[in-house]
Amino acid sequence: MKRSITPTNHETVMDDGDFIVSKTDLKGRITYANRVFMRMAQYKESELLGVQHNIIRHPDMPRGVFRLLWNTIESGKECFAYVKNMSKNGDFYWVYANVTVDYDQNHNPIGYFSVRRKPSREGIEAVIPVYQEMMRIEQQAGARDAPDASVSWLVQLLQGKGTTYEEFIHTLGH
Numbered sequence: 001m002k003r004s005i006t007p008t009n010h011e012t013v014m015d016d017g018d019f020i021v022s023k024t025d026l027k028g029r030i031t032y033a034n035r036v037f038m039r040m041a042q043y044k045e046s047e048l049l050g051v052q053h054n055i056i057r058h059p060d061m062p063r064g065v066f067r068l069l070w071n072t073i074e075s076g077k078e079c080f081a082y083v084k085n086m087s088k089n090g091d092f093y094w095v096y097a098n099v100t101v102d103y104d105q106n107h108n109p110i111g112y113f114s115v116r117r118k119p120s121r122e123g124i125e126a127v128i129p130v131y132q133e134m135m136r137i138e139q140q141a142g143a144r145d146a147p148d149a150s151v152s153w154l155v156q157l158l159q160g161k162g163t164t165y166e167e168f169i170h171t172l173g174h
């Protein structure tokens with residue numbers, strides 16, 4: 001399903017104690033979404049189940065961030081990330097996400113699990129210029145090389161500061 005939603009400049013903000021929760025299968029298709037997810041994203045459960053999680057992808061998000069996310073969770077590790085998401089009406093909302101692997105009783109991976117909290121305003125402000133630069137690099141690199149180009153830039157930037165993406169996200173806090 002290809003939707004064409006026009007992004008608005010209107011931000012909706014998560015409540016302090018809220019958790020947005022979703023689960024996917026191993027291919028990233030949504031298998032569960034909680035009420036807060038549906039309220040923030042403005043989709044009904046029937047519009048979400050079985051659908052790729054990129055249904056709420058915001059065009060301002062660099063592809064490199066999702067490259068890092070998938071590399072991390074596919075290697076069995078958990079991932080923390082700041083993500084700008086888009087609701088059905090085009091509004092946006094920032095989340096501080098933790099994505100983990102979901103295992104069955106025999107410890108076989110059966111999907112992924114994400115819990116998101118309200119990020120700090122300082123964290124959002126710190127991430128915006130980084131993601132903007134990643135977008136610029138991706139546009140220059142062309143579609144095929146885009147995620148690799150922006151990820152190497154980010155890794156180098158953080159190496160220069162003596163840190164990793166994970167530590168960077170942790171210091172932004174939530």
Ligand SMILES: Cc1cc2nc3c(=O)[nH]c(=O)nc-3n(C[C@H](O)[C@H](O)[C@H](O)COP(=O)(O)O)c2cc1C
Binds near residue numbers: 022028054066112
């Ligand atoms: C458990 C889980 C949660 C995810 N949550 C989001 C999310 O909130 N927003 C988002 O844009 N992508 C999310 N993704 C990543 C999407 O699957 C997808 O990779 C991303 O939206 C980029 O779209 P694309 O792969 O079509 O380029 C999630 C993936 C998993 C496995």
